[in-house]
Amino acid sequence: MMHYRKAQNVEQELSKADLPFEDCLPKSPNDFLWMHVKGGTKVSNVIEFAQAALNKNEHRCVVWSGSGGGVGKTISCAEVLKRSHPLYQVTRMAYTSVEEHWKPQMDGLEEIIATRQIPTLHILMSLDALPDSIEGLQKPNTATDFWEGNETHRNSHPRQQQQQHHQPSTAGSQQKKRHRSGRTKPAQQQVKQVAEENEPSSHGQG
Missing domain, CATH: 3.30.110.20 (Alba-like domain)
Incomplete structure (x- = not known):
């Protein structure tokens, strides 16, 4: 061509x-x-x-x-x-x-x-x-x-979505383990990050 x-x-x-x-x-x-x-x-x-x-x-x-x-x-x-x-x-x-x-x-x-x-x-x-x-x-x-x-x-699946939003995060325990080995951020920043992760998400609503 x-x-x-x-x-x-x-x-x-x-x-x-x-x-x-x-x-x-x-x-x-x-x-x-x-x-x-x-x-x-x-x-x-x-x-x-x-x-x-x-x-x-x-x-x-x-x-x-x-x-x-x-x-x-x-x-x-x-x-x-x-x-x-x-x-x-x-x-x-x-x-x-x-x-x-x-x-x-x-x-x-x-x-x-x-x-x-x-x-x-x-x-x-x-x-x-x-x-x-x-x-x-x-x-x-x-x-x-x-x-x-x-x-x-x-x-x-609104019920399933709601359960996912309120499911406890395991990030806190994992970060504590890493903190003991000296590879994580200071504890104050770590607590703030875990709180943000556990906050209910608004994704999917609207």
């Missing part, structure tokens, strides 16, 4: 018929809000727009879609929206076609167009209850194993 230069990527334009939710989408395409998330999307703006649509009852269902650099933000949008509304959720993956255009830098060569498939994440969220028979259904206020979310894991 030394005689070619990269020109542009043309991503397949999806339609609502391409969404992988044949078993759970509303019958009318106008009955749900479809939010496209890209790498440069400002999360706060699209979240406010979706929340307003649900609050005004303009839509009862929202679908988030993102590929490439937008996948992470797609997940963030869904997680934030769940905090303000009791939503049923279905998460699925699909593929989108992308054409890579390569322009020749020498006479006599033709343009090359390479097509590849990139994974695309789609998250359907509904205020209305969805049937239990739907594959991958996640009900409101429950966790999903579709991806590993550290934040979801921490929020779903």
Whole structure:
């Protein structure tokens, strides 16, 4: 490819018929809000727009879609929206076609167009209850194993988190042993450090 230069990527334009939710989408395409998330999307703006649509009852269902650099933000949008509304959720993956255009830098060569498939994440969220028979259904206020979310894991185990915060530290006894051998800081600084370590942490709250 030394005689070619990269020109542009043309991503397949999806339609609502391409969404992988044949078993759970509303019958009318106008009955749900479809939010496209890209790498440069400002999360706060699209979240406010979706929340307003649900609050005004303009839509009862929202679908988030993102590929490439937008996948992470797609997940963030869904997680934030769940905090303000009791939503049923279905998460699925699909593929989108992308054409890579390569322009020749020498006479006599033709343009090359390479097509590849990139994974695309789609998250359907509904205020209305969805049937239990739907594959991958996640009900409101429950966790999903579709991806590993550290934040979801921490929020779903508050008792365990509280026990960890109040668990006595063994750092004091270990530091005393080291102090006897003359390798630790003065005792006054040591007591201050142990007190700070035993102080309950606020991590995970918010």
